[in-house]
Amino acid sequence: MGFFDKIKEGLRKTKEAAASNVNAVLATFRKVDEEMLSELEDSLILADLGAELAMQTVDELRDRAKLKDLGEDQEAIKAELCDILAEKMKKNNGLVLETKPSVILVVGVNGVGKTTSIGKLGQKLTGEGKKVLFAAADTFRAAAADQLTIWADRCGADIVRHAEGADPSAVIFDAISAAKARGADVVICDTAGRLHNKKNLMNELAKMNRVIDRELPGASRETLLVIDATTGQNGVNQAESFNEACELTGIILTKLDGTAKGGIVINISSRLGVPVKYIGVGEKAEDLLEFEAETFVKAFFE
Numbered sequence: 001m002g003f004f005d006k007i008k009e010g011l012r013k014t015k016e017a018a019a020s021n022v023n024a025v026l027a028t029f030r031k032v033d034e035e036m037l038s039e040l041e042d043s044l045i046l047a048d049l050g051a052e053l054a055m056q057t058v059d060e061l062r063d064r065a066k067l068k069d070l071g072e073d074q075e076a077i078k079a080e081l082c083d084i085l086a087e088k089m090k091k092n093n094g095l096v097l098e099t100k101p102s103v104i105l106v107v108g109v110n111g112v113g114k115t116t117s118i119g120k121l122g123q124k125l126t127g128e129g130k131k132v133l134f135a136a137a138d139t140f141r142a143a144a145a146d147q148l149t150i151w152a153d154r155c156g157a158d159i160v161r162h163a164e165g166a167d168p169s170a171v172i173f174d175a176i177s178a179a180k181a182r183g184a185d186v187v188i189c190d191t192a193g194r195l196h197n198k199k200n201l202m203n204e205l206a207k208m209n210r211v212i213d214r215e216l217p218g219a220s221r222e223t224l225l226v227i228d229a230t231t232g233q234n235g236v237n238q239a240e241s242f243n244e245a246c247e248l249t250g251i252i253l254t255k256l257d258g259t260a261k262g263g264i265v266i267n268i269s270s271r272l273g274v275p276v277k278y279i280g281v282g283e284k285a286e287d288l289l290e291f292e293a294e295t296f297v298k299a300f301f302e
């Protein structure tokens with residue numbers, strides 16, 4: 001299956017439910033007037049873009065339709081809408097992994113798909129010939145490290161794990177030492193995300209970041225927040241909290257295959273000013289797709 005078809009398949013539920021309302025408005029309007037724009041705005045809100053983004057989008061479309069004199073050309077209006085939405089999303093320039101080793105810290109609340117996404121990412125990077133080392137810093141329960149070990153075995157990554165209940169920062173410290181000793185290219189750190197309040201979360205993340213700063217000054221660093229697309233607006237709120245707690249460099253949006261709320265991708269990306277770097281469209285290793293705004297929007301409305 002090609003890349004575009006894979007995104008389309010991953011967005012099937014979204015397209016059937018949410019995006020179809022937008023498409024219905026775009027396929028039936030006679031001219032771009034206030035009635036059409038108001039219907040379009042409603043359909044964008046129903047597609048989980050959020051009220052604010054829907055309003056901004058419609059305002060821009062009104063202006064551009066007038067400026068470019070698009071009249072009642074449905075294809076041109078649709079293309080313009082796609083452009084506006086794609087421009088709203090922060091551009092994804094991929095992962096920056098320039099130093100050896102580089103570090104990817106993966107954060108997010110419990111159950112969103114962190115460990116699975118790390119496994120998929122490990123597969124991708126080892127496939128590119130990189131030497132990958134996983135740091136099993138979710139020490140909350142042994143099963144988490146077991147799960148990561150299975151992915152490590154599968155993709156040929158190394159793993160550093162400690163006993164259940166160990167200090168996550170100590171795992172990261174050991175993983176970085178091992179990465180230096182073994183000449184690893186990338187250390188990918190799994191975290192627990194079970195901390196029950198924002199203050200604990202910030203402290204724990206700050207501690208992990210201090211260890212990385214101290215042991216690898218000047219290293220390329222990515223901090224990726226994993227969000228479960230099926231949680232909709234709740235995911236947006238989580239993203240805002242994590243964005244305050246640490247400097248996010250990217251978002252991985254998982255479980256798009258299981259939801260009609262795929263529009264949340266556009267909402268989150270434009271709200272936070274942080275690029276969506278990957279989307280998860282299934283449980284298998286190949287189900288992590290590099291995110292590209294134009295392709296996504298095109299698949300969304302096709």
Ligand SMILES: Nc1nc2c(ncn2[C@@H]2O[C@H](COP(=O)(O)OP(=O)(O)O)[C@@H](O)[C@H]2O)c(=O)[nH]1
Nearest residue numbers: 110111112113114115116254255280281282283
């Ligand atoms: N359908 C689907 N399931 C996913 C995706 N990503 C993760 N999962 C599933 O979500 C569940 C929780 O994932 P896990 O990686 O353990 O979450 P963590 O607690 O954040 O580490 C597992 O059953 C995964 O297989 C995805 O993109 N699509």
Ligand SMILES: [Mg+2]
Nearest residue numbers: 114115138144
């Ligand atoms: Mg996990």
